[in-house]
Amino acid sequence: xxxxxxxxxxxxxxxxxxxxxxxxxxxxxxxxxxxxxxxxxxxxxxxxxxxxxxxxxxxxxxxxxxxxxxxxxxxxxxxxxxxxxxxxxxxxxxxxxxxxxxxxxxxxxxxxxxxxxxxxxxxxxxxxxxxxxxxxxxxxxxxxxxxxxxxxxxxxxxxxxxxxxxxxxxxxxxxxxxxxxxxxxxxxxxxxxxxxxxxxxxxxxxxxxxxxxxxxxxxxxxxxxxxxxxxxxxxxxxxxxxxxxxxxxxxxxxxxxxxxxxxxxxxxxxxxxxxxxxxxxxxxxxxxxxxxxxxxxxxxxxxxxxxxxxxxxxxxxxxxxxxxxxxxxxxxxxxxxxxxxxxxxxxxxxxxxxxxxxxxxxxxxxxxxxxxxxxxxxxxxxxxxxxxxxx
Ligand SMILES: Cc1cc2nc3c(=O)[nH]c(=O)nc-3n(C[C@H](O)[C@H](O)[C@H](O)COP(=O)(O)OP(=O)(O)OC[C@H]3O[C@@H](n4cnc5c(N)ncnc54)[C@H](O)[C@@H]3O)c2cc1C
Numbered sequence: 348x349x350x351x352x353x354x355x356x357x358x359x360x361x362x363x364x365x366x367x368x369x370x371x372x373x374x375x376x377x378x379x380x381x382x383x384x385x386x387x388x389x390x391x392x393x394x395x396x397x398x399x400x401x402x403x404x405x406x407x408x409x410x411x412x413x414x415x416x417x418x419x420x421x422x423x424x425x426x427x428x429x430x431x432x433x434x435x436x437x438x439x440x441x442x443x444x445x446x447x448x449x450x451x452x453x454x455x456x457x458x459x460x461x462x463x464x465x466x467x468x469x470x471x472x473x474x475x476x477x478x479x480x481x482x483x484x485x486x487x488x489x490x491x492x493x494x495x496x497x498x499x500x501x502x503x504x505x506x507x508x509x510x511x512x513x514x515x516x517x518x519x520x521x522x523x524x525x526x527x528x529x530x531x532x533x534x535x536x537x538x539x540x541x542x543x544x545x546x547x548x549x550x551x552x553x554x555x556x557x558x559x560x561x562x563x564x565x566x567x568x569x570x571x572x573x574x575x576x577x578x579x580x581x582x583x584x585x586x587x588x589x590x591x592x593x594x595x596x597x598x599x600x601x602x603x604x605x606x607x608x609x610x611x612x613x614x615x616x617x618x619x620x621x622x623x624x625x626x627x628x629x630x631x632x633x634x635x636x637x638x639x640x641x642x643x644x645x646x647x648x649x650x651x652x653x654x655x656x657x658x659x660x661x662x663x664x665x666x667x668x669x670x671x672x673x674x675x676x677x678x679x680x681x682x683x684x685x686x687x688x689x690x691x692x693x694x695x696x697x698x699x700x701x702x703x704x705x706x707x708x709x710x711x712x713x714x715x716x717x718x719x720x721x722x723x724x725x726x727x728x729x730x731x732x733x734x735x736x737x738x
Contacts, residue, residue: 403415439503479491488647508695551683579663
């Protein structure tokens with residue numbers, strides 16, 4: 348159980364968000380009593396462990412672009428900043444690029460996003476279909492009017508980031524407890540703490556919901572209704588007969604199919620689909636690959652027609668059904684209850700900026716990045732924000 352049964356801040360969920368919030372709180376004020384309650388410290392089903400760990404500046408909302416830029420700057424010194432006893436996590440960031448293929452229907456949307464990104468000084472290029480073909484001769488960009496390429500986008504080691512924040516938060520004094528929160532307790536419109544499956548009550552005037560895809564269940568225990576649902580997403584690992592002869596960027600087709608090279612000469616493939624089931628299922632379905640994804644992949648890269656499905660996995664997106672964007676901040680109707688939820692497929696890359704921002708809100712400090720656009724108030728006011736580049 349916790350080092351005391353009272354905390355200044357109780358964080359529910361010790362995935363990348365919970366760990367980042369804990370780290371930023373402790374880094375700002377080492378005297379704080381911060382407890383993170385995580386029921387599965389092995390993170391078997393945590394999205395942070397099942398992610399593709401991509402980071403990109405290619406969003407269409409200014410704040411999402413700023414968040415990713417911040418992450419890239421944090422990665423530059425992450426190993427030193429998170430070092431404990433001289434040992435730091437290796438982020439292994441590989442800037443192999445993100446390539447979004449654009450069809451006629453998407454042209455205006457992508458053009459506007461591209462102009463915004465360029466106007467903000469981001470590294471992004473607009474390619475015509477010929478350039479796509481020249482740069483990646485394996486691709487057959489038919490029905491494509493262009494593409495946007497972010498040469499500084501790429502992927503990293505998710506576990507290193509999660510464990511880096513966790514280890515450093517602990518070294519600074521945060522307490523990580525293995526238990527399950529069964530209820531957020533409250534009185535007279537204020538959060539008072541959390542009740543644990545072990546039967547313990549942890550009193551805290553500030554409770555932070557970092558429960559990932561389980562966020563709505565947790566919020567419901569406090570009578571708070573948030574539009575976050577767990578949606579199963581699958582990733583497949585294939586060994587193609589023809590090897591690309593170098594890294595391929597994370598390539599995203601207008602249909603939503605995406606793929607990229609993985610170490611060991613393998614290719615990762617996935618696609619978010621309308622019919623992806625909601626709920627807490629982690630089984631992966633080979634038919635999805637053979638019936639749908641393989642055909643689309645081989646149409647775009649004919650040389651990938653011959654391949655072997657090596658393995659796959661399923662994880663959960665915490666989908667915010669209002670607008671698929673993050674929900675960040677105190678719930679207006681329950682003082683001391685903070686939401687850090689609804690990241691869909693882009694939460695891992697947002698953890699550095701989000702953890703910092705939530706710690707600033709809790710401590711009443713002026714934010715380095717103003718992320719108030721993601722305030723939970725928009726849920727009560729049914730005011731979605733627009734982001735068109737999310738996959
Ligand atoms: C297949 C896939 C690919 C993805 N690709 C990317 C990508 O390329 N780039 C990117 O940025 N993001 C990606 N994401 C999304 C990203 O992984 C998530 O947005 C991010 O990891 C969310 O972190 P989290 O800490 O909120 O949630 P999680 O990592 O799920 O952590 C939540 C934790 O809360 C714990 N918990 C829940 N309820 C309780 C409770 N009541 N008591 C105690 N503990 C509790 C759980 O055990 C869990 O460990 C992907 C996700 C998936 C599934």
